[in-house]
Amino acid sequence: MERVPILKLGDILIVSIQIDLDDQSVLALQEDLADMVVSSGARGVIIDITAVEIVDSFIGRMLSTIAAMTRMLDAETVVVGMRPAVAITLVELGLSLGGVRTALNLEKGVAMLEHVRGAAG
Amino acid sequence: MSVPAEAARRRIVDLFLSSEERLLRRWTQLSGASPDELRDLYQALRTAISGEEGDLADVRGLLAELSRARVRQGYTPSDTARLVFSLKEALYEVVEDDGGPEALRGFVWFSRLIDDLGLYTFETYSAAREKIMLDQAEQLLELSTPVVKLWEGIVAVPLVGTLDSARTQVVMEKLLQTLVETGSEHAVIDITGVPAVDTQVAQHLLKTVVAARLMGAECVISGIRPQIAHTIVTLGIEFGDIVTKASLADALSYALKRSGVEITGAARTRVAVRAERG
Amino acid sequence: MSGPQELPIVTNGDVVLVRQQVRSLAAEIGLSLVEQTKIVTAASELARNALVHAGGGRVLIQVLEGGRRPGLRLVFSDEGPGIPDVDQALTEGWSTAGGLGLGLSGSRRLVDEFDLVSAPGEGTRVTVTKWAR
Numbered sequence: 001m002e003r004v005p006i007l008k009l010g011d012i013l014i015v016s017i018q019i020d021l022d023d024q025s026v027l028a029l030q031e032d033l034a035d036m037v038v039s040s041g042a043r044g045v046i047i048d049i050t051a052v053e054i055v056d057s058f059i060g061r062m063l064s065t066i067a068a069m070t071r072m073l074d075a076e077t078v079v080v081g082m083r084p085a086v087a088i089t090l091v092e093l094g095l096s097l098g099g100v101r102t103a104l105n106l107e108k109g110v111a112m113l114e115h116v117r118g119a120a121g
Numbered sequence: 122m123s124v125p126a127e128a129a130r131r132r133i134v135d136l137f138l139s140s141e142e143r144l145l146r147r148w149t150q151l152s153g154a155s156p157d158e159l160r161d162l163y164q165a166l167r168t169a170i171s172g173e174e175g176d177l178a179d180v181r182g183l184l185a186e187l188s189r190a191r192v193r194q195g196y197t198p199s200d201t202a203r204l205v206f207s208l209k210e211a212l213y214e215v216v217e218d219d220g221g222p223e224a225l226r227g228f229v230w231f232s233r234l235i236d237d238l239g240l241y242t243f244e245t246y247s248a249a250r251e252k253i254m255l256d257q258a259e260q261l262l263e264l265s266t267p268v269v270k271l272w273e274g275i276v277a278v279p280l281v282g283t284l285d286s287a288r289t290q291v292v293m294e295k296l297l298q299t300l301v302e303t304g305s306e307h308a309v310i311d312i313t314g315v316p317a318v319d320t321q322v323a324q325h326l327l328k329t330v331v332a333a334r335l336m337g338a339e340c341v342i343s344g345i346r347p348q349i350a351h352t353i354v355t356l357g358i359e360f361g362d363i364v365t366k367a368s369l370a371d372a373l374s375y376a377l378k379r380s381g382v383e384i385t386g387a388a389r390t391r392v393a394v395r396a397e398r399g
Numbered sequence: 400m401s402g403p404q405e406l407p408i409v410t411n412g413d414v415v416l417v418r419q420q421v422r423s424l425a426a427e428i429g430l431s432l433v434e435q436t437k438i439v440t441a442a443s444e445l446a447r448n449a450l451v452h453a454g455g456g457r458v459l460i461q462v463l464e465g466g467r468r469p470g471l472r473l474v475f476s477d478e479g480p481g482i483p484d485v486d487q488a489l490t491e492g493w494s495t496a497g498g499l500g501l502g503l504s505g506s507r508r509l510v511d512e513f514d515l516v517s518a519p520g521e522g523t524r525v526t527v528t529k530w531a532r
Contacts, residue, residue: 024411056443082335087335088332088433088436089437089509090335092508093509101337294433
């Protein structure tokens, strides 16, 4: 099983998924991320899926779970870089990723986190 | 009269060898094709019928290539099929001169072979023509669906004409791709020029808006005609929380506001624009 | 072009291999990027179904040629417990494995043809086909 690395930049955690995720790696990432949010005191998480070619219901559910989980730990999650083909397929599949914030790219994701935290004080 | 099939076949192969120049010349005359392309074909055919188990793969390959070329050059299907069938006539003249029963029976066998090859040519011709038409239709789709930039971070697709499912899909994919490439967070789908939509098209529009949202962008649909609004409501399609505006101008103004640009009508001819972005 | 090939679905890693193989064949026969993504996603759902519900299975991947347009056909089969009520299994939101219940109904929407044969105790076979536009 491959583990997805989690990078820390200031108080933001950045996860850039570069591998073809199997279900085991997906579950491991969820756990690693929760631990890391708590241990680092991060206020934001960015999951970059620019390189991800498909998001099926399992990976989709992971994104929703991470978003809900980090929110509980007082951090916001933004998913960035979803490819058009992936988005079209998710819609057809019937997955709406409720509760997940999205941005077009990493830069806009960082800006979104700053904006959200600015509003929250 | 009974002639063994094998002897008949061999006779034709012999004639193919001995009368090559005559056959080729006559075939060229009858078909109006160039001697060069016929020579390759002739030789492939001769090799194929000489073999114990006639392998026509090479002949078919050449014929497929030939019919594709003919489609591009604008030949009719009959012209193309005649190219193959005329070899029969050329051979018949040689067979008649020969006059032997083997040659005659061989000719019947050869005729069947040529008929098969003629049909094959016809099929590859149609397939090639169909492919060209499909490609052209695709190119037309691309041409008829521009995605334009209205402002930094705002793109629009002005749709004109009847939308079918295929075209809507192409437009929508192109729109989403443009959002990524230009980093635009706002898109306007303007359907002022669309006379009517059916369920499928309305569904595609909806799905695009949802897909854009998943990617982190917002879509506004503008210019919905009364008939289309009526259709959508009658069909029971849920437009939900999708933002719709009466005109492209309204949609642009909405998108500008959403992206933090403030428009103030200070003077009648001047628009002052101030951007405040994170 | 390559003949039909069968891949086992026994581990999580196999699901990834199935996805990769389907992706490469889908690209080879000229499916558009969106169509590729749809069939690969459907393959991922169905392979996982076989793994989770039946403890494993296999997929037969077939390239269809000779028609107006080329296509890709995937046959997922397993010897698991089978599905007692096929209609119910194809209903949105129906789930046994604690999932979102999108596996079957969702993948059906991602393909052009969908066929499901199953009975209790006799395993499940799902056949999906995607044609190039």
